[in-house]
């Protein structure tokens with residue numbers, strides 16, 4: 001994976017995902033402390049706010065012996081309409097890799113296209129830190145968290161993902177990347193959402209094509225109780241507490257909230273002890289009740305911590321220092 005752009009889940013093979021997760025687990029246990037990023041400079045370009053992604057990448061770079069520099073939307077000449085192409089060419093002469101978050105609430109797909117343009121014109125790896133179509137870094141941490149819970153039995157478990165917004169209204173990056181990851185790895189996943197709040201059909205088609213090879217089972221459902229009944233884990237993607245685009249959308253979501261909120265009675269339908277996951281940010285009383293988010297089933301802070309370990313493994317595999325190959329067996 002050295003030197004590769006990571007713009008979405010299909011930039012990984014299933015074998016590479018397993019290798020990355022193994023390395024992340026060893027790093028988390030303190031069994032691999034190699035300074036893979038010695039002498040490297042990581043740029044972090046965030047056009048929209050971030051707590052987990054931004055800070056975990058900063059700490060990951062430092063722990064691996066590298067340096068990082070964070071830029072906001074007004075700090076580069078992009079703010080004065082310098083082109084993405086020129087910016088990418090210039091930054092490639094200073095940095096070792098560029099982590100980018102870019103999405104546009106009003107123009108679905110624009111952020112993803114900008115990331116692709118940036119990658120096409122960069123001679124350094126570009127890593128997607130959330131655009132309007134994918135969030136691969138979050139999903140690496142989610143997979144690590146699920147593996148910690150279920151071990152090698154993860155493909156035999158059924159994971160439910162639930163949300164209530166459509167690809168045209170909000171950024172469903174976590175869901176598209178989760179769908180593709182499940183399809184690549186042969187998992188059994190159920191995607192539960194209200195009628196009309198579908199994922200982008202292109203991602204659904206791509207996932208079905210991957211599932212045909214991997215043996216993954218992909219279910220879609222518009223009844224949250226039916227989806228959660230017997231599930232081995234329940235994952236809510238924030239859908240109500242994030243910035244809203246207008247009064248109409250707010251009213252629509254408020255009407256849906258009671259029916260689609262993850263509550264204790266809903267979790268009681270899942271398999272005994274089934275964990276609750278949430279990539280955050282999210283608000284108690286909106287996407288889920290406080291009892292669920294703060295309860296014993298909740299893995300939300302493990303997920304947040306695993307952003308660090310998963311991204312350290314990712315950076316090591318994309319930028320690993322010469323003479324030390326991250327992910328090689330026994331490393």
Ligand code: CP
Nearest residue numbers: 050051052053279280
């Ligand atoms: N889950 C996630 O990406 O969080 P941030 O927006 O805080 O980075």
